[in-house]
Amino acid sequence: xxxxxxxxxxxxxxxxxxxxxxxxxxxxxxxxxxxxxxxxxxxxxxxxxxxxxxxxxxxxxxxxxxxxxxxxxxxxxxxxxxxxxxxxxxxxxxxxxxxxxxxxxxxxxxxxxxxxxxxxxxxxxxxxxxxxxxxxxxxxxxxxxxxxxxxxxxxxxxxxxxxxxxxxxxxxxxxxxxxxxxxxxxxxxxxxxxxxxxxxxx
Amino acid sequence: xxxxxxxxxxxxxxxxxxxxxxxxxxxxxxxxxxxxxxxxxxxxxxxxxxxxxxxxxxxxxxxxxxxxxxxxxxxxxxxxxxxxxxxxxx
Numbered sequence: 001x002x003x004x005x006x007x008x009x010x011x012x013x014x015x016x017x018x019x020x021x022x023x024x025x026x027x028x029x030x031x032x033x034x035x036x037x038x039x040x041x042x043x044x045x046x047x048x049x050x051x052x053x054x055x056x057x058x059x060x061x062x063x064x065x066x067x068x069x070x071x072x073x074x075x076x077x078x079x080x081x082x083x084x085x086x087x088x089x090x091x092x093x094x095x096x097x098x099x100x101x102x103x104x105x106x107x108x109x110x111x112x113x114x115x116x117x118x119x120x121x122x123x124x125x126x127x128x129x130x131x132x133x134x135x136x137x138x139x140x141x142x143x144x145x146x147x148x149x150x151x152x153x154x155x156x157x158x159x160x161x162x163x164x165x166x167x168x169x170x171x172x173x174x175x176x177x178x179x180x181x182x183x184x185x186x187x188x189x190x191x192x193x194x195x196x197x198x199x200x201x202x
Numbered sequence: 203x204x205x206x207x208x209x210x211x212x213x214x215x216x217x218x219x220x221x222x223x224x225x226x227x228x229x230x231x232x233x234x235x236x237x238x239x240x241x242x243x244x245x246x247x248x249x250x251x252x253x254x255x256x257x258x259x260x261x262x263x264x265x266x267x268x269x270x271x272x273x274x275x276x277x278x279x280x281x282x283x284x285x286x287x288x289x290x291x292x
Contacts, residue, residue: 088241088256095260096237098267099229106226114219118212 015053070094233259 013021051057072078073090236259243249254262 085241089238092237092256092260095263096233099233099263103226103230103233107223110219110222110226112219113222114216116215116219118215 011051013051013053 011023011025012019070090070093072080073082073087076082076087236253236256240250240253240256
């Protein structure tokens with residue numbers, strides 16, 4: 001005669017490597033575990049399922065909590081009898097937050113574009129140098145495309161230029177040099193401004 | 203056609219940049235008043251005549267998002283179509 005064995009096991013919830021919650025369950029309960037892995041905990045002497053709180057789980061938890069709160073208010077699932085103004089305010093909330101986020105992104109981009117410092121003289125000088133180098137290489141029989149990919153100078157008066165040289169897939173950085181004034185600090189943690197891709201050489 | 207990001211005239215850059223900032227501020231103010239302030243204003247106040255019915259505050263951004271997605275998709279499609287390589291004949 002077949003019998004169904006009853007298993008007891010422990011579920012641990014871990015946050016920042018500390019066990020924040022522990023509970024005993026038996027295989028009679030049904031539940032859904034995400035981000036958990038099954039192991040045998042020798043200290044507890046029983047199979048244990050660990051739920052490690054990853055950033056993803058944190059975000060999902062937060063978003064679902066907010067979503068549940070919004071659903072409760074909008075569809076009045078708990079019959080809270082909120083004043084009608086607050087219900088009118090609540091139901092466009094997700095769209096409103098999206099629009100606000102879009103506005104913030106647009107404003108940030110616009111502001112950065114407006115405060116982008118150019119260095120006209122260095123640009124002209126560089127274009128002249130590129131022309132010179134191009135003619136020189138042409139004389140030696142090498143056909144190449146040279147493009148100034150980007151230029152930037154900050155308010156602390158140093159500039160950085162990236163030049164990509166190549167044709168089609170044969171791209172490489174020719175030069176990435178920093179021109180610094182004596183009083184400014186070098187900012188080597190800044191990410192390079194440009195990257196060569198095939199689309200850049202059409 | 204070279205892909206050059208040459209330094210633009212600072213004037214045009216500033217105009218575009220601050221134009222974007224101004225536009226987004228305007229949009230934010232109008233939309234905030236529409237969604238957050240209007241429910242608490244009496245329904246016979248004159249300010250309601252400057253705003254569309256409340257349903258449009260969800261429908262219009264939805265339509266705008268759809269149009270944006272359409273534009274992005276079309277752009278990607280056009281670029282992919284332009285970059286397709288002719289098949290090799292063996």
